[in-house]
Amino acid sequence: MTSATMPGSAAALAAATPAGRDRYVDLLRVVSLGVVIAGHWLMAVPVRDAGGTTRVTNVLALVPVLQPMTWLLQVMPVFFLVGGFAHATALASITRRGGGYADFARSRTSRLLRPTAVFAGVWLVLALAAALAGQDHGLVRVALRTVVQPLWFLGVYLGLVALAPVMWRLHRRFGAGVPVALLASAIVVDVLRFHGHPQVAILNLLLVWGAVHQLGFLYADGTLQRGGHKLALLLTGAGLAAVVLLTTVGPYPVSMVGVPGEKVSNMSPPTVALAAHAVWLIGLVLLLRGPATRWLARARVWKAVVAANGLAMTAFLWHLSAAFVVLVAIGGLSLGEPGTAAWWATRPLWLGAAALVTALLVLVFRRFDAARPTVITSAASWPAAIGAALCTLGVLGVSAVGFGGLLDGRTALLLVVPVTAPVTIALVAAGAGMLRIGARKSR
Structure with a gap:
């Protein structure tokens, strides 16, 4: 048996694709992550201040x-x-089973946490080593x-994973009324945000x-497909x-990502302008969909899409790490005036x-991003709900605080509460434990 035909290979998975599978969804997943990665690389620009310290800013600024x-x-979106x-x-x-x-x-949750935990673990070790060696500064x-x-x-x-079963039930009852209601609520939040209540924007x-x-x-x-080209053109x-309208007459910036120095970000937290962007996209x-499906x-x-899907999440996790490796290799130069x-x-x-560096990192870490079959345990719902919530808060916290200044007690706001990196890691670990505890009891 050759590697191309081994069970689990891209060729074998492609050959075993059910006739009814929506292949376009797989393509969208790969393309969306790929564009995000390329966008991050394009926007990252190293600059040096008067003291010679290198920092990274956004070319959009x-x-x-x-x-x-x-x-x-x-x-x-x-x-x-x-x-x-x-x-x-x-x-x-899962319901059928x-x-x-x-x-x-x-x-x-575990499908996402396994590769993320390895990624965070590697950088946590690097952060500790840098702090202990007195190198936690500069680039x-x-x-x-x-x-x-x-x-x-x-x-x-x-x-959204934690809420998906509830939101699916609402979808089955109210259909398109649910996203309409959510978007209407987002408009109310933005009105409050721009009229003296910025704290509600997080909603x-x-x-x-x-x-x-x-x-x-x-x-x-x-539902969306049945609307045909007429609905697609209407949404676009x-x-x-x-x-x-929102970015010219309204109070929203043109950029659909955060830009250093901007008073308002369409991205963090998202605004109605970003919601409108999602609709046209x-x-x-x-x-x-039609021409892509035929392709x-x-x-x-x-086969190429199947292979890329198996690598996409690992590439996403490590693509900024690769960028910093390249920055170190070129001495923090910006390679021309932006x-x-x-x-x-x-x-x-x-x-x-x-x-190239991302590809090398993917070769090393792709093994941690393998899908596993879902084991039905009929475990209690409440430990899983708590676990999913803790994991959500923990990962959001890690993204906010980072690992710089790990031993200095650096904090960042998680929603409205200041947290440190160790606290956020503990939240993720506690959440993962809660997700497993019900399954162990059930078995």
Whole structure:
């Protein structure tokens, strides 16, 4: 038996694909994570202050004219759409097999936590070593704080996993009314935010991303597809018009990602402008579904998508680590003044180097990102619910505080509570334990 035909290989998985599988969803997952990775690499710019200390800033802050590019590069809504679809299909499968909330929460959470725990563990060791050696400063400290920041999306995603069974029941009863209600609530939150109550903005983490996640349910049950090109064009046109209006007449910035120095971020926490961006982007996704599906019917194309899906999450976790390896290798140079012709000319070299180091890291760590079959245990729901909530808070906390200044007691706000890195790690560990305790009792 050759490696190409071994069970579990990309070729074997591609050959065993059920006829009814929506291959387009797999492509969307790969493309969305790939665009996010490339966007992070393009936006990262090292700069040196007067004292010679290197820090990393965002090219969008240095060259504001590039900010409209984020209307194409900000594709996280597509990932959350795919998440809604995946959770709908997983819930249906687990329910058919007699499973319940605990089985769903444990299987979906552990799928994300295994590779994330390895990633965080490696950087935690590096942070301790840097602190003990007195090297937790300069570019090292920037790396220790920055590499974990993309985990915010995993934290939000874990929160949606915890809520998915409840939201699925609401979907089955109210359908499209659920995302409409969530988006209407997000508008209310933004009105309050811009009228003297900025503390309520954090609610939009749930409302905006939850609405996009519910649209994934509408994709899973075929509602969006049944709307055809008419609905796709309506979503694209209305969403794009709303984005233009909100970012020109309204109080929202043009960039769909956070930009250093901006008073308002469309991303953290998400705004109605980002919700409108999600609507037009999902409309575009629906418009491209037909030709993309026909393209995916080709055996070589589908095999490549299957292979990429097996690597995508590992690549996402380690792509900023790879970028810092390259930065260290080139001595923290920016390779040209950002936005100039010389800078653009060096971008292929920068992207290629970051991709090469990421590929090497994927080879080392991909083994921790393997899907495992869901074991039905009929465990109690409440330990799993608590565990999922703790994991959500812990991962969000890690992304906020980072590992820089680990021994200095550095804190960051987790929602409204200051936390340290050890506290956030403890939350994740406690959550993982709660997710397993019910299963052990059931067995």
